[in-house]
Amino acid sequence: MLTFDKKLDDDKDYQKDKQWKDETRKNCKERRNSFSNLSGMEINPLYSPFDLENTDFERDIGYPGEFPYTRGVHRNLYRGRLWTMRQFSGFASPEETNRRYHYLLKNGQNGLSVAFDMPTLMGYDSDDPISLGEVGRCGVAVDTLADMEVIFKGIPLDKISTSMTINGPAPIFLAMYIAVAQKQGVPIEKIRGTLQNDILKEYIAQKEWIFPPEPSMKLIVDTIEYGMKHTPKWNTVSISGYHIREAGANAVQELAFTLADGFAYVEAAIERGMDVDSFAPRLSFFFNSHNNFFEEIAKFRAARRIWAKRMKEKYGAKDPKSLMLRFHTQTAGCTLTAQQPENNIIRVAYQAMAASLGGTQSLHTNSMDETLSLPTEKAVKISLRTQQVLAHETGVTDTVDPLAGSYYVENLTGRMEEECEKYFTRIEHYGGVIEAIKKGFFQREIAHSAYMQQKKIDKKEDIIVGVNEFVDKDEDIEIQILKIDPHIEEKKVKELKELKSSRDQDVLKEKLDRIKQAAQNDENLMYSILDAVNVYASMGEIVQALKEVYGTYREPVIF
Amino acid sequence: MEKIKVLVAKPGLDGHDRGAKVVARALRDAGIEVIYTGLHQTPEMIAEAALQEDVNFVALSILSGAHMTIFPRVLDKLREKGIDDIVLTGGGIIPADDMKTLHEMGVGKLFGPGTSLEEIVNYFQETSKKKEVVVS
Numbered sequence: 001m002l003t004f005d006k007k008l009d010d011d012k013d014y015q016k017d018k019q020w021k022d023e024t025r026k027n028c029k030e031r032r033n034s035f036s037n038l039s040g041m042e043i044n045p046l047y048s049p050f051d052l053e054n055t056d057f058e059r060d061i062g063y064p065g066e067f068p069y070t071r072g073v074h075r076n077l078y079r080g081r082l083w084t085m086r087q088f089s090g091f092a093s094p095e096e097t098n099r100r101y102h103y104l105l106k107n108g109q110n111g112l113s114v115a116f117d118m119p120t121l122m123g124y125d126s127d128d129p130i131s132l133g134e135v136g137r138c139g140v141a142v143d144t145l146a147d148m149e150v151i152f153k154g155i156p157l158d159k160i161s162t163s164m165t166i167n168g169p170a171p172i173f174l175a176m177y178i179a180v181a182q183k184q185g186v187p188i189e190k191i192r193g194t195l196q197n198d199i200l201k202e203y204i205a206q207k208e209w210i211f212p213p214e215p216s217m218k219l220i221v222d223t224i225e226y227g228m229k230h231t232p233k234w235n236t237v238s239i240s241g242y243h244i245r246e247a248g249a250n251a252v253q254e255l256a257f258t259l260a261d262g263f264a265y266v267e268a269a270i271e272r273g274m275d276v277d278s279f280a281p282r283l284s285f286f287f288n289s290h291n292n293f294f295e296e297i298a299k300f301r302a303a304r305r306i307w308a309k310r311m312k313e314k315y316g317a318k319d320p321k322s323l324m325l326r327f328h329t330q331t332a333g334c335t336l337t338a339q340q341p342e343n344n345i346i347r348v349a350y351q352a353m354a355a356s357l358g359g360t361q362s363l364h365t366n367s368m369d370e371t372l373s374l375p376t377e378k379a380v381k382i383s384l385r386t387q388q389v390l391a392h393e394t395g396v397t398d399t400v401d402p403l404a405g406s407y408y409v410e411n412l413t414g415r416m417e418e419e420c421e422k423y424f425t426r427i428e429h430y431g432g433v434i435e436a437i438k439k440g441f442f443q444r445e446i447a448h449s450a451y452m453q454q455k456k457i458d459k460k461e462d463i464i465v466g467v468n469e470f471v472d473k474d475e476d477i478e479i480q481i482l483k484i485d486p487h488i489e490e491k492k493v494k495e496l497k498e499l500k501s502s503r504d505q506d507v508l509k510e511k512l513d514r515i516k517q518a519a520q521n522d523e524n525l526m527y528s529i530l531d532a533v534n535v536y537a538s539m540g541e542i543v544q545a546l547k548e549v550y551g552t553y554r555e556p557v558i559f
Numbered sequence: 560m561e562k563i564k565v566l567v568a569k570p571g572l573d574g575h576d577r578g579a580k581v582v583a584r585a586l587r588d589a590g591i592e593v594i595y596t597g598l599h600q601t602p603e604m605i606a607e608a609a610l611q612e613d614v615n616f617v618a619l620s621i622l623s624g625a626h627m628t629i630f631p632r633v634l635d636k637l638r639e640k641g642i643d644d645i646v647l648t649g650g651g652i653i654p655a656d657d658m659k660t661l662h663e664m665g666v667g668k669l670f671g672p673g674t675s676l677e678e679i680v681n682y683f684q685e686t687s688k689k690k691e692v693v694v695s
Contacts, residue, residue, distance in 0.1 A: 119572060555598070
């Protein structure tokens with residue numbers, strides 16, 4: 001068995017290693033002053049066994065499907081089953097979205113992922129004055145159960161898994177999805193999919209919150225508890241680093257803040273009285289795959305190791321499934337360029353490969369035109385084909401965790417873990433994640449990283465092809481972009497108003513009052529919300545009822 | 560030269576504030592006085608803040624696709640308040656055709672993805688020297 005704990009001055013191999021490195025540094029001119037990754041870690045010209053002095057094979061690497069899961073949560077990974085190719089989509093009307101889903105399924109996609117529009121994400125109905133101009137723009141507008149029935153028309157919910165990217169009003173959407181399944185005659189214990197339902201990263205990065213942090217956490221624990229009892233195949237929270245990274249965080253910050261959020265949910269659910277092994281297996285993760293290839297792979301590997309160790313050692317989890325960090329990956333939207341947009345296809349392909357070498361369970365590849373608008377059908381097809389080429393032609397799926405044992409990758413994986421632990425200590429000093437949010441800790445860290453990254457690009461310390469180097473002067477971006485019909489908004493608002501006036505107002509009021517009462521009594525709200533969506537109470541009406549009890553949140557302004 | 564004063568605003572529901580914050584900080588580091596509104600501002604709130612703070616520029620960051628609704632509404636609100644010496648500018652995911660249409664309506668230069676901070680800072684400094692009146 002390899003051990004990497006020798007660093008003796010009289011060791012011949014160590015002397016040779018040291019000599020080679022010293023001579024190379026002294027004699028070989030380099031094209032830049034220093035090499036570092038996007039987290040600012042200095043990268044050496046060469047890695048060798050002596051760079052793994054802190055790595056212990058059994059403790060830190062081990063075998064796939066075994067603790068600490070650095071090498072993956074499955075024994076045979078993609079030899080058994082390829083990752084799920086899941087393209088995030090949804091736009092305009094429920095009808096259009098349903099049509100796009102049938103198109104994607106016909107082209108070989110095997111899971112759905114719903115993108116909602118801004119008003120929906122923020123808990124406003126399409127007919128709310130604040131929604132004007134944003135209905136159906138960057139996702140599908142959903143107001144009531146009627147819209148969800150249209151979106152999933154002809155799609156059997158016991159066969160297809162669905163991911164819903166929604167956070168503030170997440171319990172309402174879980175309730176609507178359950179209601180659609182029931183109407184299709186599908187037993188709800190059979191539904192499979194994921195609710196993003198990660199409010200902490202909203203306060204930290206994406207800023208789509210509704211209520212203050214404490215009641216938001218209560219709602220999430222409600223869904224965890226409900227899921228544990230009624231929907232055992234449903235992933236209740238998708239703890240997301242994606243948005244943290246997109247907001248400007250570097251890889252270490254993405255990893256540390258995301259895992260810290262995950263542990264905060266674990267602690268909240270334990271505090272409710274749940275056994276850690278009753279809910280932890282249904283927590284899943286969502287990471288970003290950015291440009292620096294090996295850094296990203298190390299990040300994914302470190303994520304699994306840190307999660308497994310903490311879940312076992314700190315929270316006493318015993319079920320192996322509680323220790324396994326399963327994750328979805330999306331390639332980094334913020335790396336795409338408006339200039340020479342076809343180059344984005346190449347960026348996405350490398351990022352996708354990093355995700356597969358990192359052992360992702362599912363993957364979304366971005367489309368080349370996303371800095372310009374929502375993707376066209378052609379662009380979406382190319383990005384899906386990128387995954388299919390990766391999965392079927394490159395051979396990277398033939399063996400599990402092929403980069404394990406690489407001196408560089410193992411060294412980087414170890415450093416990721418160390419840097420993460422430093423952030424955990426800082427967060428603890430603030431009094432935990434929620435306190436750190438209120439004091440603007442994460443927001444400041446991310447804003448600072450984002451600014452520094454932009455400065456590096458401006459100074460050409462980081463090269464972005466087509467943007468600050470290899471620029472096509474007078475480039476006229478000729479790319480077909482998807483236009484959203486402005487009449488969709490008018491039609492949606494009109495339909496919603498008709499539906500709202502057709503309901504039995506007394507029944508509606510009773511259901512909404514029941515939600516408020518449940519909130520005041522601190523009951524699990526899933527049951528009363530499910531009753532309300534079944535009488536076509538709108539999402540905005542339910543959110544309003546909850547706002548009356550919980551209030552709203554405003555963040556500290558930091559830049 | 561009088562000190563340049565800029566109101567950086569995030570209108571609408573979209574919370575993607577990375578660009579707004581990076582630009583706000585770059586302007587501040589260039590010696591420009593910056594007021595950042597924070598999220599979820601209505602056109603009315605933005606025009607009112609512009610009036611109260613007596614700024615030379617209002618810079619909107621819009622990534623949600625709602626630019627064709629929001630820019631004209633902010634222009635209208637500024638005009639309603641009799642403000643005619645402010646340049647309304649901004650950036651985000653805005654297709655070239657839309658930029659042209661907005662410019663014809665009286666909106667200043669709009670910046671897309673990949674713009675350097677230097678280019679943005681220069682625009683504020685140069686435009687300010689020219690004392691160009693865009694909202695009229």
